[in-house]
Amino acid sequence: MRDLKPALDKRREDRLYRARRVAESAQGPEMVLDGERVITFCSNNYLGLAGDERIANALAEAARQWGAGSGAAHLVNGHARPHHELEDALAAFTGRERALLFSTGYMANLGVGTALLARGDCAFEDRLNHASLIDAGYRPHVGFQRYRHNDAADLDRRLARVESEEKLVLTDGVFSMDGDIAPLRDLAGVCGRHDARLAVDDAHGIGVLGEGGRGSVAAAGLSAAEVPVLVGTLGKAFGTAGAFVAGDNDLIETLIQSARTYIYTTATPPAVAAATLESLRIVEAADDRRARLTGLIDRFRAGIAELDAEPIDSRTPIQPLIVGSAERALAVSEALLAEGLLVTAIRPPTVPPNTARLRVTLSAAHEEAHVDRLLEALQRHLAGHAGSSVTL
Ligand SMILES: Cc1ncc(COP(=O)(O)O)c(C=O)c1O
Numbered sequence: 001m002r003d004l005k006p007a008l009d010k011r012r013e014d015r016l017y018r019a020r021r022v023a024e025s026a027q028g029p030e031m032v033l034d035g036e037r038v039i040t041f042c043s044n045n046y047l048g049l050a051g052d053e054r055i056a057n058a059l060a061e062a063a064r065q066w067g068a069g070s071g072a073a074h075l076v077n078g079h080a081r082p083h084h085e086l087e088d089a090l091a092a093f094t095g096r097e098r099a100l101l102f103s104t105g106y107m108a109n110l111g112v113g114t115a116l117l118a119r120g121d122c123a124f125e126d127r128l129n130h131a132s133l134i135d136a137g138y139r140p141h142v143g144f145q146r147y148r149h150n151d152a153a154d155l156d157r158r159l160a161r162v163e164s165e166e167k168l169v170l171t172d173g174v175f176s177m178d179g180d181i182a183p184l185r186d187l188a189g190v191c192g193r194h195d196a197r198l199a200v201d202d203a204h205g206i207g208v209l210g211e212g213g214r215g216s217v218a219a220a221g222l223s224a225a226e227v228p229v230l231v232g233t234l235g236k237a238f239g240t241a242g243a244f245v246a247g248d249n250d251l252i253e254t255l256i257q258s259a260r261t262y263i264y265t266t267a268t269p270p271a272v273a274a275a276t277l278e279s280l281r282i283v284e285a286a287d288d289r290r291a292r293l294t295g296l297i298d299r300f301r302a303g304i305a306e307l308d309a310e311p312i313d314s315r316t317p318i319q320p321l322i323v324g325s326a327e328r329a330l331a332v333s334e335a336l337l338a339e340g341l342l343v344t345a346i347r348p349p350t351v352p353p354n355t356a357r358l359r360v361t362l363s364a365a366h367e368e369a370h371v372d373r374l375l376e377a378l379q380r381h382l383a384g385h386a387g388s389s390v391t392l
Pocket of ligand 1: 103104105106107109130132172176201203204233234235242243
């Protein structure tokens with residue numbers, strides 16, 4: 001048996017050790033974490049709905065009717081009326097024939113991989129895809145290729161070289177670490193030419209981008225035929241939990257028959273599905289929240305031009321600042337925290353070497369004063385921890 005301690009010690013030495021904080025208040029821009037009051041710039045609570053009273057009430061009311069748990073997998077007797085209604089509502093929301101609920105986004109992506117990729121097939125992944133999409137493509141006896149980030153021409157060349165019945169192209173809609181948006185029109189065009197199936201994980205776009213928050217795929221004006229597999233998560237802009245895959249009837253039936261992360265797991269509590277139905281109603285009508293979020297993004301971007309860091313060209317609530325080394329990212333993140341500002345340092349191996357970053361995320365629930373305070377503190381601490389080792 002391997003001794004686990006040396007690897008843990010090494011992680012600590014390399015300053016790559018991951019640790020948790022305990023929240024003692026609900027999710028929101030101002031929280032109590034480990035007993036300290038902080039302003040958070042790190043959640044995916046883009047529309048500020050995680051702590052929304054209407055959604056919490058819907059959850060409580062449904063829990064009184066349906067209980068706390070589903071008690072079984074969907075295919076046994078855990079699939080309840082609220083799950084079914086939510087699937088219908090998500091299908092209508094995304095303009096797809098059907099939608100299928102999964103317990104998490106990670107499981108939704110894995111489910112797509114297990115159901116669609118068989119021996120001899122090939123998965124094509126953007127280099128910066130989220131870990132769950134990468135894991136979805138790693139299947140036994142399945143080819144695996146990573147194309148250059150957002151590079152449809154590279155994908156085109158790779159697709160042309162591979163002969164397989166199923167070519168599954170997987171991409172984030174909005175990239176989770178960089179906040180940039182995939183060139184979905186170009187990718188869909190390339191997939192169309194090679195008879196490849198395009199799967200878009202819109203975890204960070206759904207609820208935020210496009211008309212009524214329909215996401216990056218809708219914003220790009222792409223049809224269900226052009227993007228046959230659409231994944232959305234419910235724990236981010238929607239403020240609840242879970243995920244869904246939307247597509248045509250054959251896709252959804254295939255997932256029900258063979259997605260292992262759908263079949264072999266307990267269904268989410270029906271009350272969570274009922275809460276998400278309420279959330280969906282709010283998300284569709286939340287143009288005011290989306291406009292507010294855009295205003296905050298613009299305010300932040302106007303302020304970062306002055307900073308000793310490399311901003312990424314992102315129009316989404318994910319606004320990373322590349323600062324170079326893991327040490328610098330950590331030092332600035334720790335200095336910010338000492339002032340009550342929580343910004344996560346993202347370090348290799350999550351991102352490539354020497355591109356450690358401060359990953360700032362914004363929420364419609366932030367106030368302008370929160371953003372201004374962060375900008376002022378960033379200015380001081382980035383200057384204080386100079387030695388700008390940003391080389392991209
Ligand atoms: C792009 C992307 N896909 C999927 C997931 C996983 O979703 P979930 O948290 O619901 O498992 C995340 C992050 O959590 C993500 O950033």
